Amino acid sequence: MTSPSKVASTSALAALVLVTVWLFLPTTLGGSMTYVATHGTSMEPDFHAGDLALLSPADGYDVGDVVAYRSETLDTVVMHRIVSVDAAGFVTQGDNNDWLDEDRPAEEEILGRLFVRIPHGGQVIGAVSSPGVLFSLAGGMLVLLGGLHDPRGRRTAGWLRRRRAGARSARGPARHAHARTRSGFATSTRGRARQVAVGAAGIALVAAVACGVLLALPPTATETRTVDVTQRSDFSYSGTAETGTTYPTGAVETGDTVWNRLVEDLTVTAATSVSGPDLAGVTGTVRLDVLVAAQDGWSAVLSSGPVAAFEGGTASAAVAVDTDAALDLLRRHQEETGSSGGGGTLTVTPVSETTGTVHGRPFTATPPAGLVFALDDAALRPLGTEAADLSPSTATPVEIEEVGPRSLQLLGLSVPIGTARKTAGAALLLSLVALGAGAWVSRTGRGDVSDRFLVRHADRILPVTSFQPGATVIDVSDAESLHRVAERFDTVVLHHAGEEEDTFAVRDVDATYRFVVPVAGDRRRGRPPVPAAQPAESTTVVDGRLRGLWGQVA
Structure with missing residues (x-):
C-alpha cells in the first residue's frame, strides 16, 4: 500500500471513530x-x-x-x-x-x-463506577500498559544495568551475575511470575464466563409458594333438661350425652373464622345443616339454620336440633327399604361460601367438617369430645407468585445474584491485575530463546559458572527437547551464561545433551564477565543444589 493510500485509510478510520464517539x-x-x-x-x-x-x-x-x-x-x-x-x-x-x-x-x-x-x-x-472498582481498574490498566509497553524490558533493563554497574563498582564483581536477568528480577522469580500469570489467566477466563452468565440472568425471579387459608368452626351445644340425677343443673352442656326423654330445645352453635397471612376482603355467609344418615349409607338433610354473614373474618351460626324428628326420618327410611332397625348418625355441618384475598391472590375457603352424633332411640351421643372433634378446621392452599431478587444455590447456600455478580466481577478484576503483573515480571528481560527457556522452566534450571562435558556430546535441536531429556532422566538442566553464548546441558552417565544459544552482539556488550573456573571438591553446593555429580563445576 502506498503512502497516500495509508493516509487515506487512516483518515477514514479516524473519521469513523470520531463519528461513532x-x-x-x-x-x-x-x-x-x-x-x-x-x-x-x-x-x-x-x-x-x-x-x-x-x-x-x-x-x-x-x-x-x-x-x-x-x-x-x-x-x-x-x-x-x-x-x-x-x-x-x-x-x-x-x-x-x-x-x-x-x-x-x-x-x-x-x-x-x-x-x-x-x-x-x-x-x-x-x-x-464505584470508587473501589475504579481504583482497581486504574491499577490494573497501569500494570497492563506497563506489561505491553517495552515488552523486552530494554529501557528498564538499561536503567537497572546502569544502577547495578555502579553498585558493583563499589562492592566488587558479582560471582553469579548470570543468575539474575538484565531486568533485575531473578530467573526463579520470573518463573514463578509466569506460573502466576498462567493461573490468573485461567481464573480470569472462568470469572469472565461467570460474569457473562450472571449478567445475562434477570435480576429478579418469580417464585411460587403455597400458603394456607384456614377455616375453623368451634362447635358448642346446649339445651334445657329435666333437673335430676342425670342433669343436676337442668341444662345440657357441650360434651354431655343428650338423653332424648330428658332434653328439650337442643341448639348447636358454630363460631366460624377464617385466618391466613396478609388476609383481606373476607366476605361470605355460613349456615348449619342437620344431616341424618343410616348405617346403609343413606342420608338426608333434616333442617337448616339461618344464614350468618362474615364480619371481620368471623361468623356465628346456630341451628335447632329436633331429635324426635331425626328418629322419625330414620325409621321411615328403614320401613321403606325393609332394612333392619338400628341407629344412625346426626351431623351438624357448616355450609359456607367464603371468599377473600391472601397476598393479593383470591381464594374460596373450604368449609370444615361437621359435629357428628350417634343417633338411637335413647340418646344423641357426640362421637368425639376432643378439641379436634369440637373444633374441626380445613386448609385451603393458595399459590402465591412473588417477584423478588434472584438467588443462586451454591454449595447448599442461597447467594443473591447481586452478591454473585460482585464476587465474579471482583475475581475477574483481581485475576486481570495478577495476570498483568505476572506477565510484566515474567516478560521483562532479554526476550530471546534462552531467556524464555529460563523463565518457562526455572524450577529445573541450575546456573553454573562452568562445567566439563562428558566423553559424548549430543546437540539437540531445540531447548524444549533438552527439557524433555531432563524430565526423562529426572535431573536438572545446567545453564552456563557465557560471553558469546548460553549453554544448556543435561548430563547422563556417558553422554552430555547440549543446546547452545548464541548471544546477539548488541546484548553481548552488556553481559558481565564470566568468573574464572575454580577447582571444586567432589561435591559443591551452587544455589542450594548438589553439583559435584556433573564433573568439574565452580
Missing part, C-alpha cells in the same frame, strides 16, 4: 445521547430494574414512542411511553402502570426517544 457521546459531555438506568417496575415486561436505555433526540414524537423527560413532580428523569396528546402536552404512562403520569412534557422538554436497550447495563455501570 459523537453519536454515543452523552449529553453531559456535549453529545446528544441520553443514558437512563431504569428503576422500579413501571416499564415491565420490556424493561427491568437495572437495565440501561439509550435515547436520542428526534424531529418529532408520536403516540407509542418510549421517551424520557425530567419530571417536575418527581424531580427525576422519567422514561415512559406516549399514550396520547392533549392541549397541555404529551400524555405518558408506564407500560406496567394503570394510571397516567401527572406531568405533561412539551416536545422541547423531551430528552429523546428510545434508541436501544441494554439489559443489566445500568447495573454494570453502577458497579464499575
Whole structure:
C-alpha cells in the first residue's frame, strides 16, 4: 500500500471513530445521547430494574414512542411511553402502570426517544463506577500498559544495568551475575511470575464466563409458594333438661350425652373464622345443616339454620336440633327399604361460601367438617369430645407468585445474584491485575530463546559458572527437547551464561545433551564477565543444589 493510500485509510478510520464517539457521546459531555438506568417496575415486561436505555433526540414524537423527560413532580428523569396528546402536552404512562403520569412534557422538554436497550447495563455501570472498582481498574490498566509497553524490558533493563554497574563498582564483581536477568528480577522469580500469570489467566477466563452468565440472568425471579387459608368452626351445644340425677343443673352442656326423654330445645352453635397471612376482603355467609344418615349409607338433610354473614373474618351460626324428628326420618327410611332397625348418625355441618384475598391472590375457603352424633332411640351421643372433634378446621392452599431478587444455590447456600455478580466481577478484576503483573515480571528481560527457556522452566534450571562435558556430546535441536531429556532422566538442566553464548546441558552417565544459544552482539556488550573456573571438591553446593555429580563445576 502506498503512502497516500495509508493516509487515506487512516483518515477514514479516524473519521469513523470520531463519528461513532459523537453519536454515543452523552449529553453531559456535549453529545446528544441520553443514558437512563431504569428503576422500579413501571416499564415491565420490556424493561427491568437495572437495565440501561439509550435515547436520542428526534424531529418529532408520536403516540407509542418510549421517551424520557425530567419530571417536575418527581424531580427525576422519567422514561415512559406516549399514550396520547392533549392541549397541555404529551400524555405518558408506564407500560406496567394503570394510571397516567401527572406531568405533561412539551416536545422541547423531551430528552429523546428510545434508541436501544441494554439489559443489566445500568447495573454494570453502577458497579464499575464505584470508587473501589475504579481504583482497581486504574491499577490494573497501569500494570497492563506497563506489561505491553517495552515488552523486552530494554529501557528498564538499561536503567537497572546502569544502577547495578555502579553498585558493583563499589562492592566488587558479582560471582553469579548470570543468575539474575538484565531486568533485575531473578530467573526463579520470573518463573514463578509466569506460573502466576498462567493461573490468573485461567481464573480470569472462568470469572469472565461467570460474569457473562450472571449478567445475562434477570435480576429478579418469580417464585411460587403455597400458603394456607384456614377455616375453623368451634362447635358448642346446649339445651334445657329435666333437673335430676342425670342433669343436676337442668341444662345440657357441650360434651354431655343428650338423653332424648330428658332434653328439650337442643341448639348447636358454630363460631366460624377464617385466618391466613396478609388476609383481606373476607366476605361470605355460613349456615348449619342437620344431616341424618343410616348405617346403609343413606342420608338426608333434616333442617337448616339461618344464614350468618362474615364480619371481620368471623361468623356465628346456630341451628335447632329436633331429635324426635331425626328418629322419625330414620325409621321411615328403614320401613321403606325393609332394612333392619338400628341407629344412625346426626351431623351438624357448616355450609359456607367464603371468599377473600391472601397476598393479593383470591381464594374460596373450604368449609370444615361437621359435629357428628350417634343417633338411637335413647340418646344423641357426640362421637368425639376432643378439641379436634369440637373444633374441626380445613386448609385451603393458595399459590402465591412473588417477584423478588434472584438467588443462586451454591454449595447448599442461597447467594443473591447481586452478591454473585460482585464476587465474579471482583475475581475477574483481581485475576486481570495478577495476570498483568505476572506477565510484566515474567516478560521483562532479554526476550530471546534462552531467556524464555529460563523463565518457562526455572524450577529445573541450575546456573553454573562452568562445567566439563562428558566423553559424548549430543546437540539437540531445540531447548524444549533438552527439557524433555531432563524430565526423562529426572535431573536438572545446567545453564552456563557465557560471553558469546548460553549453554544448556543435561548430563547422563556417558553422554552430555547440549543446546547452545548464541548471544546477539548488541546484548553481548552488556553481559558481565564470566568468573574464572575454580577447582571444586567432589561435591559443591551452587544455589542450594548438589553439583559435584556433573564433573568439574565452580
